[in-house]
Amino acid sequence: MCAKANSLEGLFNMATRQQCMTKIKRYPAVSLSKLRPDSEAVLVPLCRVDGIPSILYTVRSQHLWYNKGEIAFPGGVNNKKETLIETALRHTEEDIGLKPDKIDIWGNGPAFPGRDNKILVTPVIASVDRLTDADLNVNNKKVAEVFTVAIEVLCDPNNQFASNCDGFLLPVFAADKYIIRGLTAYITHVLLNCALSKDVYNNDILKRKKIMAPLK
Template sequence: MFDPTQLPVMSLAGEAAVAPARLSPTALRQRFAQTLAWDPEISTETDDRLAAPFRRAAVLIPLVERPEGVTVLLTRRTDHLTSHAGQVSFPGGRSEDYDSSPIETALRETEEEIGLSRHRIEIIGVLPDYATISAYRVTPVVALVAPPFTLQVDPGEVAEAFEVPLAWLMDGQHHQRREVNLPQGGSRAFYTMPYEQYFVWGATAAMLRNLFHFLRA
């Protein structure tokens, strides 16, 4: 495993920020109700060396309706986990046989991980599945969250939950591109979005990039 924070920034994505008028709750609902052409970015995390079949998973992209502007609710995983320890992620996880849909997976996992009741959550759409190097095919479920709400994080999985302004994340000037050389040869490029003391990268940053492209369409 490598430390992405120690790798140099190769470039910035650099696209103009999504217009503020497109980031209001009303505009977000309207955008997901539309069918517009747009191009998601292809995952560079997976390749033909993955022998195992993909397992299903889903995450929730919670967009919190704050008076000062919509924010994105994220979590930081605990440091003792065997995979992705300490990383910033969306609430979510592996689908179970009893889940009726990816949306149900995302809602169930969110309630289990951070105690956010589904009664405060309004599903507005889904983004394209994202395939990870750990052989998961993840469905990002986008939702608006209406305050007030109280979170109760599961200390076995989540160290903390925090919010980042959606407008900050939807600005290509904040999307860094870094690259790591792989032991087996070749390299892997990925996006990072450092915000204050938090370091957003990997699959979480990639799914935010797809939300960015979707809202710009």
């Protein structure tokens, strides 16, 4: 337990940060015809909550016209006049009130296909030291809820599942009442796979025996 705790705490040091971003950038970028690679960007916030290394997620509002009620990272459409990092920071502040000066940007990964392959989404990896409720001001028109999941929970094999999507197995994470799936789960998997050693996070999706049915 102590070795795992130390490894998780090491997430926030510069060596881990550099190693993580080097690995993430090796993931092949996906090119979808007729789509710009900068169509959307999301912020993937590693944070400490009461000293516990965690990842922040949002639940999308029921007022939105697509993916309502789903778990997602804060983010949205790039307006073509800003960088991907600026896009992620702008939407994060608009959606949950987390200000850019609280966010330490690590860099961005390659674009991944999202929303039925109709968009490309670029994850912007960042860390937030000592996140508290006072740092958030949720826009309820866009976000129904903000929550964090301890990374140790995500690393627990008992909380790891898979979902069959068009013949491909994708990761699914269970955390209390929350089921993290789709592109959000895949980005989570990529981040943990790049940031942590195999003895801490070893999630071989192809060997998952627990298949979770897709949402209807």
